[in-house]
Amino acid sequence: MNVLLNTNIQEIIKNAEDYCASEGIKLQLVYDMSDELISTISDRSAALPSLYFVNEKLIKRRLKNGCFILVKGDEICGHIFAHEHHVKGHSVFERSSLWVNREYRNYNLGLLLMSKMTKLYADSFLISIAQTPKVHHYNELLEMTHVKLANMSALFVDELEKLGKLRDELNYKYFVNEKFKKEIKQLKEVKNIFLKQ
Template sequence: MDTILNTDVTSVINKAEIYCSQQGIDIDLVYKLPESVLEIISERSKELPTLYFVSVDLLRRRIKNGCFLLRRGDEIYGHIFAHEHHVKGRSVYERACLWVNRDFRNYNLGLLLMSRMTELFTESFLISIAQTPKVHYYNELLGMTHVTLAQMSTVLVEELEKLGKLRDELNYRYYVNPCFEAESKQLK
């Protein structure tokens, strides 16, 4: 994180892309994955305390919204999904299941994945729910705004509660993209 404190975020993302290119790692947007890969991701989410557990069935639904992968051949080095919530007839997408292989975590690949997903949903309501300070920092670098539960629509809070996504604000933070922030009153 210290390496990007005084650096332009675009430059950092470009360097991450160059690193991927040098390592032969592809950055792919996919809408379908083999069942065996979904099972690995699901198991990983169960084993890692920083990930919220995601069943294979839920991953099948999420992948329809898009998933960015970092991969070389059949080996996956990172991923991020989008989970769709429905609130008052609007779709609210949540960036979810961010993971980068431990051997590649010092190259800002998590930021790269978050950036790609944020760009994909520029014209949509996008939310990020995370507990890791590094992810909070990345959200801010990507132009997302921290919001409290009190600032959110009651309907959205209820939807997140149904899914078990509602967290305490001492340990988790919620960030929304500019589109969501500008139009959030529509969900009130």
């Protein structure tokens, strides 16, 4: 990870894209996929302790928001979804279900997927709730801002709890994108839902 700290994010992404090209891996944005693939992704989430279980119905719902997949031949070797939450009249998108096949995990393909999803939702409120320190580091590289629960309004914390997204901050961190960060002040004044005064 120390190597990444001193490297330009654009260079890292370019290297990941070059790796995909050399390996015949295609990056695609999809809004639909076969029931068989949906079942595979759901089963994988049940089998891996690092992923929260996602049933097939929820995956189909998330697909409507877009899913970036890495495809080699007929195999999906990576994916990331966006899940839409409705918080006091606002849509907040959460990057979710990031997964890369173990064979391809040393080439920053997770960062590539995160980058694409972050760009797709640059004009929307985007949040990342993650446990893995590597994902926290990637969020920082993508210029997302770490926000502590203590700085959020009680209303938003209540909403996170209702959504099942309230986590132990010793292990989980909350990151927001630039739009979220820029408009927090306005949202505080209008609804006071995201951060305390």
